[in-house]
Amino acid sequence: MAMRAGIWIFLVALHVQAGNGQMVQMDSSKSGFVGSQVELRCIFINSNPPVKISQVTWQKLLNGTKQNVAIANPALGVSVLPPFKERVTFKQAAVRHRTPSLEDTTIVFSNLQLSDEAAYICEYTTFPAGNRENMVNLTVFARPMTRMTLTTPTIVARATKRKMTVATCMSANGKPTSVIKWDTRLKGEATFQETRNQNGTVTVRSNYVVVPSRETHKQKLTCIVTYRSERITDSVVLNVQYEPEVKIDGFDGNWYLKRPDVQLTCRADANPPVTIYQWKLLNGSLPSNVEIKNNTLFFKGPVTYDLAGTYVCDATNGIGTRPAVVDVNITEFPNNSLPGGPEIPQEQHNTGAIIGGAVVGVALLGVAAILLFVFLRRRQRTFKGDYSTKKHVFGNGYSKAGGLPVHPPMPKNLQYPDDSDDEKKPAQIGGPSGFEASEREFDGEQEDLKRPYFTVDEVESRDYDERTLAFQYDPQPEIADDMISQTDGSVISKKEWYV
Numbered sequence: 001m002a003m004r005a006g007i008w009i010f011l012v013a014l015h016v017q018a019g020n021g022q023m024v025q026m027d028s029s030k031s032g033f034v035g036s037q038v039e040l041r042c043i044f045i046n047s048n049p050p051v052k053i054s055q056v057t058w059q060k061l062l063n064g065t066k067q068n069v070a071i072a073n074p075a076l077g078v079s080v081l082p083p084f085k086e087r088v089t090f091k092q093a094a095v096r097h098r099t100p101s102l103e104d105t106t107i108v109f110s111n112l113q114l115s116d117e118a119a120y121i122c123e124y125t126t127f128p129a130g131n132r133e134n135m136v137n138l139t140v141f142a143r144p145m146t147r148m149t150l151t152t153p154t155i156v157a158r159a160t161k162r163k164m165t166v167a168t169c170m171s172a173n174g175k176p177t178s179v180i181k182w183d184t185r186l187k188g189e190a191t192f193q194e195t196r197n198q199n200g201t202v203t204v205r206s207n208y209v210v211v212p213s214r215e216t217h218k219q220k221l222t223c224i225v226t227y228r229s230e231r232i233t234d235s236v237v238l239n240v241q242y243e244p245e246v247k248i249d250g251f252d253g254n255w256y257l258k259r260p261d262v263q264l265t266c267r268a269d270a271n272p273p274v275t276i277y278q279w280k281l282l283n284g285s286l287p288s289n290v291e292i293k294n295n296t297l298f299f300k301g302p303v304t305y306d307l308a309g310t311y312v313c314d315a316t317n318g319i320g321t322r323p324a325v326v327d328v329n330i331t332e333f334p335n336n337s338l339p340g341g342p343e344i345p346q347e348q349h350n351t352g353a354i355i356g357g358a359v360v361g362v363a364l365l366g367v368a369a370i371l372l373f374v375f376l377r378r379r380q381r382t383f384k385g386d387y388s389t390k391k392h393v394f395g396n397g398y399s400k401a402g403g404l405p406v407h408p409p410m411p412k413n414l415q416y417p418d419d420s421d422d423e424k425k426p427a428q429i430g431g432p433s434g435f436e437a438s439e440r441e442f443d444g445e446q447e448d449l450k451r452p453y454f455t456v457d458e459v460e461s462r463d464y465d466e467r468t469l470a471f472q473y474d475p476q477p478e479i480a481d482d483m484i485s486q487t488d489g490s491v492i493s494k495k496e497w498y499v
């Protein structure tokens with residue numbers, strides 16, 4: 001009750017043309033979408049002493065001009081005027097009765113049109129109190145058509161690097177006006193355009209403009225349309241076609257004479273994928289010993305000076321052809337400070353050095369322990385055998401590995417015959433088994449352990465140690481093949497044994 005009274009006072013203050021207790025009660029505003037139906041309320045509050053209602057008139061007020069919509073007269077009946085005849089009715093049947101009740105003259109507006117937006121006046125003509133009226137503002141909304149489109153299903157990145165609209169987002173014929181925003185990681189800019197239609201609706205259109213490129217391929221673009229409190233989102237993923245981006249892998253700057261199994265591979269990033277790879281040598285023809293498989297040039301046989309030159313790979317896709325170039329030069333000797341040679345690979349270099357250092361430390365400790373052990377045991381035993389042969393084992397190891405580069409000033413090369421590249425790798429990392437073999441090998445001969453192999457290496461750089469060890473421990477299989485175990489756990493070369 002108290003609440004009702006409150007509303008009452010509020011209405012009186014705002015919307016009621018008051019006078020001697022009579023008033024017309026209406027909503028202050030109403031809204032509806034195009035095509036929908038809306039009720040415009042109008043209630044006459046009569047009070048003591050009651051007045052007589054002579055007529056009720058609904059009027060449309062637009063631009064200061066009044067237009068009659070509907071009239072209800074107790075004596076003459078009801079009249080709805082064109083152009084409202086088809087769409088406006090009085091809600092209460094009692095309005096149309098022979099002895100009508102005109103207290104509630106609410107009208108129902110159906111199939112709303114944009115042109116219906118206006119203020120509507122409900123006016124009561126009474127006797128003896130005179131006219132009482134009130135007003136409602138009717139707003140008509142039009143839901144926009146929202147859609148997002150790609151400029152074309154596939155966008156082509158041109159070398160000219162011209163900006164282009166890749167996607168368009170449109171919210172058409174909306175009322176009130178929509179707001180368009182973009183959400184994307186794509187670098188670009190949006191243009192906005194608003195077109196106001198005759199009927200009061202607004203079309204908002206936004207273009208997203210980018211320079212299509214490899215980087216824009218597969219990027220997602222989301223358009224966010226805010227219409228009143230609604231959010232409508234739509235996304236597209238760009239499909240950008242671009243020329244191949246080409247590079248040649250395989251030349252590490254360390255192609256030295258006799259290096260085996262070198263190759264050049266042409267790698268391309270392209271959309272659509274590359275269909276043709278073409279190799280050529282600038283100012284010459286490709287060496288006769290190359291084999292081309294797909295995108296790779298295999299050089300058969302060891303490296304010779306003939307391989308030097310500028311190699312070009314042309315990669316072609318549906319958009320275009322792009323080259324990559326590599327200058328191949330051949331050196332006489334490997335460069336051990338570069339990757340790719342008979343060297344540990346670059347990326348393993350640092351860890352390799354650390355591991356190598358640790359390995360050497362552990363090895364030396366182990367050797368020292370074994371030395372001590374062997375020394376003590378030896379004192380209790382008579383030794384039969386010629387341990388000097390073991391030095392030959394090492395010698396054989398070198399020459400067996402072959403390809404000892406004849407280059408005395410570069411001692412590092414000595415440890416790296418051409419074909420030892422792959423073989424030594426497991427030994428570097430899988431040290432422990434290598435050590436066992438070596439320990440056995442060294443077992444028993446104190447003198448050998450003091451030979452330059454270790455003593456020289458120890459004082460040299462860690463890299464050097466590591467390489468040296470790696471190689472020396474490698475010929476483990478040879479031990480198995482060419483060595484014969486001794487009862488004391490040591491081994492002796494078969495050759496020496498049988499000779």
Ligand SMILES: *[C@@H]1O[C@H](CO)[C@@H](O)[C@H](O)[C@H]1NC(C)=O
Pocket residue numbers: 028029119135136137
């Ligand atoms: C109705 O709209 C008019 C102008 O459009 C405005 O001046 C008036 O205050 C509004 N009336 C109400 C009750 O909102």
Ligand SMILES: *[C@@H]1O[C@H](CO)[C@@H](O)[C@H](O)[C@H]1NC(C)=O
Pocket residue numbers: 062063
């Ligand atoms: C109302 O007035 C505005 C300008 O104030 C005009 O653009 C519009 O056409 C008018 N509407 C009608 C229905 O007369």
Ligand SMILES: *[C@@H]1O[C@H](CO)[C@@H](O)[C@H](O)[C@H]1NC(C)=O
Pocket residue numbers: 034114142173197198199200201
């Ligand atoms: C408003 O006008 C536009 C442009 O003439 C039209 O496409 C749209 O359908 C109209 N909207 C309504 C609700 O009549």
Ligand SMILES: *[C@@H]1O[C@H](CO)[C@@H](O)[C@H](O)[C@H]1NC(C)=O
Pocket residue numbers: 282283
């Ligand atoms: C290689 O050929 C190009 C043109 O085909 C020429 O300009 C250049 O001088 C040549 N270079 C050599 C080293 O022959």
Ligand SMILES: *[C@@H]1O[C@H](CO)[C@@H](O)[C@H](O)[C@H]1NC(C)=O
Pocket residue numbers: 293294
């Ligand atoms: C290379 O070409 C052969 C046929 O010559 C084909 O079977 C193979 O799939 C191709 N490999 C690649 C990686 O393209």
Ligand SMILES: *[C@@H]1O[C@H](CO)[C@@H](O)[C@H](O)[C@H]1NC(C)=O
Pocket residue numbers: 253327328329
């Ligand atoms: C060989 O080629 C590499 C890489 O292209 C370059 O860095 C180096 O200087 C060249 N060496 C000679 C001797 O031309």
Ligand SMILES: *[C@@H]1O[C@H](CO)[C@@H](O)[C@H](O)[C@H]1NC(C)=O
Pocket residue numbers: 335336337338
């Ligand atoms: C080996 O390669 C390094 C790094 O590129 C370079 O500085 C050095 O001069 C090369 N050494 C030889 C002997 O070519």
